[in-house]
Amino acid sequence: MAFRDFSEPVLSRRALFRSSAYVAAGGALATLPFGRALLAHDVSSNWPNIAAAVEEYVSSGKVANMVAAFGWQKQDPHTVARGETAFNSGVDAGLDTLYRIYSMTKPITGMAAMMLVDEGKLGLDQPLADILPAYSNMMVQKTYDGAITPDNLEPAKRPITIRQLLTHTAGLGYGIVQNGPIKTAYERAGLVPGQVSRLPIPGLGRGNPVESLEAFADGLAEFPLVYQPGTKWSYSVSLDLLGRVIEVVEKKPFDQVLKERLFDPCGMDSTYFRVPRSEIGRFTDNYGIMAGVPLPLDPARSSIYLDDPAFPFGGAGLVSSPRDYDRFLKMLLGFGVIDGKRVMGELAVRVGTSNLLPKTASLEGTWMEGQGFGAGGRVTGTAFGWGGAAGTAAFVDYGSGLRAGLFTQYMPSESYSIQREFPDIVLKDLQAMNGGNR
Template identity: 75%
Template sequence: MAYKDFQDAQLSRRSLLRGGAYLGGAATLASVPFGRAALAQVKPGPWENVAAAVEDYVSNGKVANMLASFGWGQAEPSAIAKGTLAVDGSTAVDMDSLYRIYSMTKPITGMAAMMLIDDGLMRLDQPIAEILPAYGEMMVQKEYDGAITEDNLEPAARPITIRHLLTHTAGLGYGIIQKGPIQKAYEEKGLIPGQVTRLPLPGLGRGKPVGSLEAFADGLAEMPLVLQPGTKWSYSVSLDLLGRVIEVVEKKPFDQVLKERLFDPAGMTSTYFTVPESEIGRYTTNYGIVAGTPFPIDPADSSIYLDEPAFPFGGAGLVCSPRDYDRFLRMLLGYGMIDGTRVMGELAVRVGTSNILPKGVDTEGTWMAGQGFGAGGRVSDGAYGWGGAAGTAAFVHYGANLRAALFTQYMPSDTYPIQNQFPELVAKDLAAMQGG
């Protein structure tokens, strides 16, 4: 496909980033009822349905590569992998390839917050204004996504809490979700917690992000909320703001906190906000899908992730290997333990992977309808997980003692159904392993 053809397609940043996973892209992620009692009798076998999907997507040129990883309990993971780091490339993908995980960053930030709660450094229902005073007197739009004018604003009925940030119930907006004046104001003020490409693609004019988490949090505090706190689930920048809360509480930069408290103890040695040039040889290319054809929008050797980001995006900023993300999932499945090292307290994991939505919050008409939400991820039927804007997905299932993840790189993620189908395919294979 020629560059002009891609220009003519006019893919917008909104369409690229929204995708299935950004909006709840894990719409079925962690929502398939696997049947806990029956799963106790599972005899591990081949993942035939997942393998067939991987074969179909790569062999038919829909994506450059696809990798699914699985692990039972604390056992080492297995992988189904096909394809190369880039279309027409020669390096096959494996568990150590690097993928942009976008919103799969959110559960990581959520669990970092749970560590601080477990340590008594902050409380689940603590007003964030006790940590960030600028959030003490927030205003709320009367008309959702309406004018940002005095006659359309009213005081917040209750303070924003840590719980609200963890569960997208703070009433905060999102530049990829909101429309009208509030969306434009986010862009003009640089409240942009995500990135796609260095390329000057049409529709991706997104303003210049503010230069620090502190500036992001301060700027966000000046904006009205789009909903009253604690009233409705609405996908938002709350996990990015939580990064600022974490660094203020810890008195260290947010990315340093993640490295010291989570990545290093869990043995996650290939998880980055900035991909080192030394690792380009195992880094994938990201593609925009136009008329069924992949077009490289973030080539590995000129990726925007080779640059230091404006600030560490706690909601969407990480690049990670399947092996590293499996270690994160394995730590969760071990209730905070991995390879004899305690990374998190057991109670912190149990609470963080449980439904901690505020009592009475409205989820109707959202991707959470009939489901629960934990620390940055969906909770349902013994499972916890989330997905990413470039087609990735991951979850742990406590009833099955299973961890599973899908890695590929294409945008928008809802171009293909595989992300939402992944847990369904896993469920089919588990049923086959049960003999039914």
């Protein structure tokens, strides 16, 4: 998802996290000349600007809680944490609190695919149709988000590849992105790879999802692409479809593959597609922001995440804790090794966190313009990361040896600026640690 050229870092506000309803991505902290020197500092209490931001959001009632988790190289994480799992729950939020991480699931799925590439079971530029023959003769909309009638369709000019699935360049659509007839068609067909709440909330009626990952993949193949494969970066269901590729190649359910290949080896024992009822006590409530006021959207004790999902959503389906996600980041920062145990091959991590965008793909006019994209996450300089629909964000930076995550629960993520501003605030504290030098 070629080794990355670590010699050409980039640092700018545009290059740091950006946010949309479902997206945020990591920034290039590696350009800081003092990055490695910081490893000698006691950083456990050196995040005053992060602490001030977290305090402001919680004390003002914008969110019920907020946890920022940081780690250097192989060291254990430390946190800045305020608030309770829900307003007035009486349970403090911390490293082991459970959060809906939504699209932060994508880098996990991407790295699972990279393991198979590393083992020769998949090829980055292998046609998807080799694994899923239903994608052999795809049609494409001539006019983006236009009609899905024969007069607006043409044959795909090139095959969809694994690289394109990893980088949102396969031409697939997304119900949360499309606005044309295909959005309605997806919903009617149950091609809904995500969930928000059991509550009947206006504007969140997205249809009932099909009941298996196989049915999702087969159903998706019956609809046209919104772009010609390999021509445009467009946020999509490609990581969900990649889950089906993984389970076909591994000959076992996708969620089982993640547990056996990533979660168990990394010691991620609090990452779930379904939250066990025994863990409700540390599960957060999720809130919808209406006119600046947080209202219950998915209360923990009646959460839709207490039920088995229709299928494991590889693009947005996981619940995890700051501690667990930090272990995933720690493994990536160790180039596949965590606590002395190898989970992934070094090359798989190096390639997966590098810029994998096809040379034919345009980023003009997209969130990704001027940046790179790897195995399910943004690549900026020596940083790799992504964010989620409910305000979460996380990244690793290979130049500074830092891993960082932000955890809270509100939707949509653009209601507040904290997700977008998180790396800038981290950068400000890092500069202070270095005496204000850059």
